[in-house]
Amino acid sequence: MENFFGLxxxxxxxxxxxxxxYQLEQANQNxxxxxxxxxxxxIFKGLSTKKFR
Structure with a gap:
């Protein structure tokens, strides 16, 4: 979690x-x-997690 929030x-x-x-909430969701x-x-050799699966 710390890594995610840092990123x-x-x-x-x-x-x-x-x-x-509202703008902050929308930016978080996006x-x-x-x-x-x-x-x-x-870690996925340059792919996103969606493409790796």
């Missing part, structure tokens, strides 16, 4: 500003979808 802050929050809670389906992971 979340590094990849999504750095340099961003959210004016409303990041989780990206993280689970599209983000390339070296």
């Amino acid at each position: 979340l802050k590094q990849e999504m929050f750095y340099g961003e500003r959210f004016d409303h809670f 990041y989780i979808i990206f993280y689970n389906n599209e983000r390339i992971k070296s």
Whole structure:
């Protein structure tokens, strides 16, 4: 969990500003979808988890 939240802050929050809670909530949901389906992971030889399965 610590690794995930570290990546979340590094990849999504750095340099961003959210004016409303709704924007932050939507950005979190989009990041989780990206993280689970599209983000390339070296452990899977350059594939996303979705393509690896």
